Amino acid sequence: MVNAGIQPWLFEVEPYSGESLSHYLGRFRHANHLTVSALGVATGLGGIFIKRLEHFHLNPFPTAKQIADLASYIGIDPQKVQGMLPAQGVAIKLEPSRLCAACYAEVPYHRLAWQYKQTSGCEKHRLRLLSECPKCKKRFGIPALWHGACNRCGMTFEAMQIMQKSF
Numbered sequence: 001m002v003n004a005g006i007q008p009w010l011f012e013v014e015p016y017s018g019e020s021l022s023h024y025l026g027r028f029r030h031a032n033h034l035t036v037s038a039l040g041v042a043t044g045l046g047g048i049f050i051k052r053l054e055h056f057h058l059n060p061f062p063t064a065k066q067i068a069d070l071a072s073y074i075g076i077d078p079q080k081v082q083g084m085l086p087a088q089g090v091a092i093k094l095e096p097s098r099l100c101a102a103c104y105a106e107v108p109y110h111r112l113a114w115q116y117k118q119t120s121g122c123e124k125h126r127l128r129l130l131s132e133c134p135k136c137k138k139r140f141g142i143p144a145l146w147h148g149a150c151n152r153c154g155m156t157f158e159a160m161q162i163m164q165k166s167f
Helices: 021-031 036-043 047-054 064-074 078-083 101-106 157-163
Strands: none
Touching: 021 036, 021 047, 036 047, 036 064, 064 078, 101 157
């Protein structure tokens, strides 16, 4: 017999500064062996809600209660979750996901700022953002599913930096 009062423990995953919620949720789900549906059930928010977050589909924008419920389950402050979302009304590219391979090589995570429509390049490295693998031309999938390499040919994001163009 299973005791329904026992709460499962979870691995804590600390968000990076400027990390997109999509990438963070992917890292959290991976660390805790959770599917989108399982995380949706566990948070009480539903798998479709979690999938919308991972795909940057933020219309309607998450409510304060939804953000608080998600934050409570994943064990981080609701303000940190809010910070991983674009401000309401800020235009973002839904797809393809974009990447500065040089930044990713330094610290491997997807920066929310890369998805802003007005962002065309990395100010730090003065490189244009990539939206596809420079080797096989496969467009990058959602950051929640990133594992540091192209899903088609396996070229690492780190190796892609030599193929990024200056701006």
